[in-house]
Amino acid sequence: MNTPRRTNSAEASAAVLRRRMVQRPEHAGFRQRMYDIIFEADCSAGRAFDVGLLIAIIASITLVSLETLPAYRGMDATVIEGEAAARAMPDDANIPFWLIAGEWFLTILFTIEYVARLSCVRHPMRYATSFWGVVDLLSILPSYLVFFFASARSFAILRSIRLLRVFRVLKLWRMMSQADELADAVWHSRDKIVVFLSVVLVAVTISGTLMYHIETVLTENEIESDFTSIPQAMYWAIVTMTTVGYGDIVPHTTIGKIISAILILLGYSLIIVPTGFVSAELSSRNVGPEHDLHPCPNCGVSRHRRDADYCYRCGAHLENHSPDEA
Numbered sequence: 001m002n003t004p005r006r007t008n009s010a011e012a013s014a015a016v017l018r019r020r021m022v023q024r025p026e027h028a029g030f031r032q033r034m035y036d037i038i039f040e041a042d043c044s045a046g047r048a049f050d051v052g053l054l055i056a057i058i059a060s061i062t063l064v065s066l067e068t069l070p071a072y073r074g075m076d077a078t079v080i081e082g083e084a085a086a087r088a089m090p091d092d093a094n095i096p097f098w099l100i101a102g103e104w105f106l107t108i109l110f111t112i113e114y115v116a117r118l119s120c121v122r123h124p125m126r127y128a129t130s131f132w133g134v135v136d137l138l139s140i141l142p143s144y145l146v147f148f149f150a151s152a153r154s155f156a157i158l159r160s161i162r163l164l165r166v167f168r169v170l171k172l173w174r175m176m177s178q179a180d181e182l183a184d185a186v187w188h189s190r191d192k193i194v195v196f197l198s199v200v201l202v203a204v205t206i207s208g209t210l211m212y213h214i215e216t217v218l219t220e221n222e223i224e225s226d227f228t229s230i231p232q233a234m235y236w237a238i239v240t241m242t243t244v245g246y247g248d249i250v251p252h253t254t255i256g257k258i259i260s261a262i263l264i265l266l267g268y269s270l271i272i273v274p275t276g277f278v279s280a281e282l283s284s285r286n287v288g289p290e291h292d293l294h295p296c297p298n299c300g301v302s303r304h305r306r307d308a309d310y311c312y313r314c315g316a317h318l319e320n321h322s323p324d325e326a
Contacts (some may be wrong), residue, residue, distance in 0.1 A: 006104050025119045053113070060106040067095055067103070107143040114140060135161050185281040191205040192277045200270060204241065207263055208234035211256055218253045226250060241267035
């Protein structure tokens, strides 16, 4: 008998295959061949296309990152003419020509690739509105928006999302079944997580309000309080409970420091709670081969031993439990 993990992997693979076949052209020809090259990695041409695409994406991300260096964005003017002159200069004042030319060359390639994807799928609008279709569009859109908004150039870094295609290139789609299993465990633990977050929210509200009143009332006049409002105090409580501790808002009173210490200890004890919920859910799903997945006909509970004749919860007879295998 297959374990649930193997069953989930097979179902996930079958679902992925069905989604691919929906978009594959029905009739053999140029469009079907182009679809296999662009969307599949089973053939040598498709694998070469995906590897080349990943290299182009990495090159584009590198170029966009280099364009943000201070030496290429007019920052040298701060030394000569001051900060006002630097702000007056355009963002791409010192960007080398080879960076701009390389970025536009890759943008044109990605545009041609996007048009090719739309032209070879069976339902272009379905692909355009899908996750990967939106990602492909967002990867080229910022480069064209730079004509209207100069700051849009840096948003081309969204192309890094396309690096997720490495899962398909390296035949790692089987890992997605594990991701589905983790997501399913989180979803089944949602009630406990909601209760946990509600408790945290109440603690943040109470501690933030308390610290605001303590720091504004008890702080000496010569020391200006950092807690200027309750929302800001709640922000401090969140930063403190998560043990991040930016240090931009700190208590000055003795009572405030004591409350801060208590909140830090409370954060240490609470931060592992959601992990425990999900871990317990994952452990309950890890059914060994000696267990049978058939549910009890009376109460519906599963995970019985394969040699069990009666339900361990309600005692009902298991009429449909699997017999022992040799």
